[in-house]
Amino acid sequence: MQLFSTFENHIYLEMAISTLEKKGILKENIFAVPLDNRLEQRKLFDTIHRSDGTSLIDIGMALATAFSVIGASIGFKLEWGPIYWGLIGAFIGFLIGFVIRLFIEKVFKKRERVLKGKHSEVILIIDCDETQAEFVENVLFRHFALGVAKIK
Structure with missing residues (x-):
């Protein structure tokens, strides 16, 4: 045995x-x-073949929705109109959310990307x-x- x-x-x-x-x-x-333990750091961005379950676009999508609504509302009073300002607001909101999430993952959760627990x-x-x-x-x-x- x-x-x-x-x-x-x-x-x-x-x-x-x-x-x-x-x-x-x-x-x-x-x-x-x-x-032999893993020496390289874990990857932050997912590929088509590997995913760690962390999404970088979740905050970006929420902020894109909020900023597009605000942009479209304000756009009725501005020159380009509500559609263009809604799209601009969505783009800006997505970028802000993506940068926030990327900052959180790179700075605050850096230690969590290392394998947890006992090895x-x-x-x-x-x-x-x-x-x-x-x-x-x-x-x-x-x-x-x-x-x-x-x-x-």
């Missing part, structure tokens, strides 16, 4: 390995694989008998494994 678990690169990983070795799991049956840094693979599987799983969770999977 094989057990797969993920850990942060921490002293608890070393403690889990030494505990397993003391309880009869051979060194040859324990395999640790370090993961798996090491995968630990353990070969053992089915009788030892429950014990090995308990040892891994006691030493703060992020996740454990069993394969027969």
